[in-house]
Amino acid sequence: MYKIPANTLFIGKKLIFMPECHSTNSLALELCQQSYVPEGTLVITDWQTAGRGQRGNTWESHPGMNLTFSVILKPTFLAIKDQFSLSMITSLAIRDYLAAMCSDPVFIKWPNDILVKQSKICGTLIENQLMGQQFTYAVVGIGLNINQQQFNIPMATSLSLIVGKDFDLQDVLEGLLSHLESRYLQLRQGRAQQVKEDYLKYLYRFNEHHTFQSGDDQFGGKILGIDDQGRLRVLIRDQERDFGVKEISFVD
Numbered sequence: 540m541y542k543i544p545a546n547t548l549f550i551g552k553k554l555i556f557m558p559e560c561h562s563t564n565s566l567a568l569e570l571c572q573q574s575y576v577p578e579g580t581l582v583i584t585d586w587q588t589a590g591r592g593q594r595g596n597t598w599e600s601h602p603g604m605n606l607t608f609s610v611i612l613k614p615t616f617l618a619i620k621d622q623f624s625l626s627m628i629t630s631l632a633i634r635d636y637l638a639a640m641c642s643d644p645v646f647i648k649w650p651n652d653i654l655v656k657q658s659k660i661c662g663t664l665i666e667n668q669l670m671g672q673q674f675t676y677a678v679v680g681i682g683l684n685i686n687q688q689q690f691n692i693p694m695a696t697s698l699s700l701i702v703g704k705d706f707d708l709q710d711v712l713e714g715l716l717s718h719l720e721s722r723y724l725q726l727r728q729g730r731a732q733q734v735k736e737d738y739l740k741y742l743y744r745f746n747e748h749h750t751f752q753s754g755d756d757q758f759g760g761k762i763l764g765i766d767d768q769g770r771l772r773v774l775i776r777d778q779e780r781d782f783g784v785k786e787i788s789f790v791d
């Protein structure tokens with residue numbers, strides 16, 4: 540059970556709690572299609588039975604241990620071509636919150652994983668509904684590992700493993716939503732350039748030389764930034780190349 544957060548203007552003011560559901564993103568998308576929902580509506584559960592991740596993956600989270608929720612936004616001010624901005628503000632909001640909670644550096648691994656000590660602590664899945672050239676809504680799904688101690692996948696971690704104590708899920712939720720609202724308002728106020736600068740500031744392996752893989756090719760390269768569509772720009776042997784999400788992976 541969760542309470543409506545006291546420290547936000549509109550995010551979470553309508554709260555839909557399901558003790559168990561298949562996926563908060565799927566539920567939020569269904570709600571938007573069925574009826575009017577106010578901007579900022581929060582759909583949250585203790586247990587997702589079919590949590591969805593990036594690239595068709597699943598998202599596993601032990602019941603009642605972590606935060607799994609979706610926020611419905613209506614970014615009608617945003618051009619469709621700028622939709623990666625939503626990814627950037629979401630990642631930044633999570634990073635802002637976590638950086639205040641732990642002393643280890645917190646990075647954003649392109650496009651929107653959050654890493655602490657080289658391990659993934661949070662994943663986000665943003666699903667947009669467009670009509671013509673306009674957004675109707677965006678569902679921002681966040682899975683943040685809080686009190687879970689053991690993971691079936693390598694290189695996963697939780698806030699509790701990092702900090703060494705357990706956290707109250709309601710407190711974390713409120714902190715996180717407040718940061719999400721601030722970053723969203725920053726974008727709505729037209730400060731997209733600042734958002735991009737901040738994103739690059741915390742981008743994992745930005746401006747460093749590392750090995751990447753694309754298809755069967757492995758190559759050394761240096762991340763230079765992201766293009767207007769949010770593709771990763773990498774310098775490879777004096778040539779700049781832009782990669783989409785399914786086109787490149789990090790090797791070392």
Ligand code: BTN
Pocket residue numbers: 561562563564565587589590591592593594596598606607608609652661662663664680681682683
């Ligand atoms: C990833 O693969 O890294 C993205 C994971 C996103 C998981 C969250 S949990 C809440 C929301 N509902 C879902 O089904 N997925 C997202």
